[in-house]
Amino acid sequence: MNIAIIGAGPIGGYTAYLLAKAGHAISIYENHSQVGCPIQCTGILTADFDEFNFPMDSYLVNTIDTIEVFTPKQTLAVKQKDYIVDRTRFDTFFVDIAMKEGAQLYLNHSLSRREGKNIIIKDSLSKTEKIITPDIIIGTDGPLSPTAKAYNFYHPQRINFYGIQATVEGTFEPHTIKTYFGKEVCPGLFAWVVPESATMARVGLATTKNTKHYFDQFMHDHHFVAKEIQAGTIPIYHPEQKLQQDNCYLAGDAATYVKATTLGGLVPGLQQARILADCIINGKKYEKEIKSVRQKMWLHLKVHHIFDEFNDDDWDRLVMYVNQPKIQKIFEQHTRDNPIPLVLKSLLKEPRFLRFGKYLFLNS
Numbered sequence: 001m002n003i004a005i006i007g008a009g010p011i012g013g014y015t016a017y018l019l020a021k022a023g024h025a026i027s028i029y030e031n032h033s034q035v036g037c038p039i040q041c042t043g044i045l046t047a048d049f050d051e052f053n054f055p056m057d058s059y060l061v062n063t064i065d066t067i068e069v070f071t072p073k074q075t076l077a078v079k080q081k082d083y084i085v086d087r088t089r090f091d092t093f094f095v096d097i098a099m100k101e102g103a104q105l106y107l108n109h110s111l112s113r114r115e116g117k118n119i120i121i122k123d124s125l126s127k128t129e130k131i132i133t134p135d136i137i138i139g140t141d142g143p144l145s146p147t148a149k150a151y152n153f154y155h156p157q158r159i160n161f162y163g164i165q166a167t168v169e170g171t172f173e174p175h176t177i178k179t180y181f182g183k184e185v186c187p188g189l190f191a192w193v194v195p196e197s198a199t200m201a202r203v204g205l206a207t208t209k210n211t212k213h214y215f216d217q218f219m220h221d222h223h224f225v226a227k228e229i230q231a232g233t234i235p236i237y238h239p240e241q242k243l244q245q246d247n248c249y250l251a252g253d254a255a256t257y258v259k260a261t262t263l264g265g266l267v268p269g270l271q272q273a274r275i276l277a278d279c280i281i282n283g284k285k286y287e288k289e290i291k292s293v294r295q296k297m298w299l300h301l302k303v304h305h306i307f308d309e310f311n312d313d314d315w316d317r318l319v320m321y322v323n324q325p326k327i328q329k330i331f332e333q334h335t336r337d338n339p340i341p342l343v344l345k346s347l348l349k350e351p352r353f354l355r356f357g358k359y360l361f362l363n364s
């Protein structure tokens with residue numbers, strides 16, 4: 001089949017690789033002049049990334065063993081393995097393996113619109129348009145998904161966060177991520193300090209409102225000076241976002257497959273890409289096969305709804321509960337990309353977590 005993939009991010013690149021390997025004719029259209037630029041990501045992957053067995057030497061920047069959590073009055077250190085990647089090189093890795101399998105990459109080419117069965121691709125260098133009629137079109141074109149909009153199924157109630165991040169110099173524990181919670185620091189999420197090394201870190205936060213204000217405040221409070229600033233939109237999972245309309249499919253940020261508690265979209269997006277490719281190759285139903293990833297996204301969304309109502313005392317109390325050996329052990333065994341055992345086992349060992357459930361009713 002002729003398959004057009006819109007967006008050469010990691011999810012588009014990986015989908016292209018799997019489909020090209022299965023013998024399909026793949027064209028990837030990317031509106032930027034270079035894959036993976038500009039970077040708009042901290043590049044954290046949980047250890048669940050190991051399930052893909054990709055070689056990491058071309059893009060791995062650092063490995064993390066500890067996550068520290070700071071709430072207004074409490075601190076906590078959890079042992080978790082994470083990887084930190086360079087997003088330009090990470091995205092390039094996926095597009096390169098897709099091209100090795102025969103996929104064609106068109107840089108400076110963007111989806112402009114749909115006209116019936118055709119899509120119109122605009123070449124920003126030659127300022128020309130071409131009409132193509134693929135058998136299948138896949139939108140991996142990020143949070144604002146022009147593809148979903150062209151096919152009239154971009155859900156109007158999707159919620160986007162806005163993230164701002166700086167690279168900073170300083171002295172850092174090289175294998176420890178630090179996260180800062182509280183209404184004054186970053187309402188609805190957290191601020192992060194993610195080391196690339198002992199002397200360089202990625203520092204940022206994301207909110208739905210006044211992001212710049214909270215970012216400037218955080219930078220000021222920690223005496224950080226930005227070497228380089230990046231910013232971008234991050235969707236959170238929307239359970240009513242359809243994944244398919246006619247011959248058009250969505251994956252990754254375009255489909256809102258981002259963990260609502262941490263705004264991590266890389267591992268779930270790659271898991272989704274693998275399922276999508278399998279459905280196209282083997283004639284399976286995407287909406288049905290995606291159920292396992294969808295359940296995890298749903299649980300993250302529910303926990304996010306609870307966190308959204310938290311006051312500073314709640315954050316302190318949550319950290320106190322997690323800061324018990326019996327709970328820490330669970331957090332060391334299960335990553336954020338595997339939240340079902342993490343949440344269920346924690347509830348069984350510490351029923352006081354249930355008191356936060358009251359916030360779900362405020363949101364329903």
Ligand SMILES: Cc1cc2nc3c(=O)[nH]c(=O)nc-3n(C[C@H](O)[C@H](O)[C@H](O)COP(=O)(O)OP(=O)(O)OC[C@H]3O[C@@H](n4cnc5c(N)ncnc54)[C@H](O)[C@@H]3O)c2cc1C
Pocket residue numbers: 006007008009010011012029030031032036040041042043044045109110111112140141142143146147163164165204230231232233234251252253254258263264265266267269
């Ligand atoms: C500040 C910040 C920090 C983040 N940190 C993390 C993190 O640490 N870990 C994590 O897992 N996730 C993180 N995320 C989220 C992560 O970046 C996304 O989930 C991930 O990039 C999704 O990949 P994707 O391939 O779906 O989309 P993208 O990476 O957004 O790729 C989409 C591609 O489509 C292209 N495109 C868009 N429109 C068109 C068009 N009309 N025609 C052609 N091409 C088009 C874009 O140029 C882009 O290259 C972060 C996001 C932000 C903003």
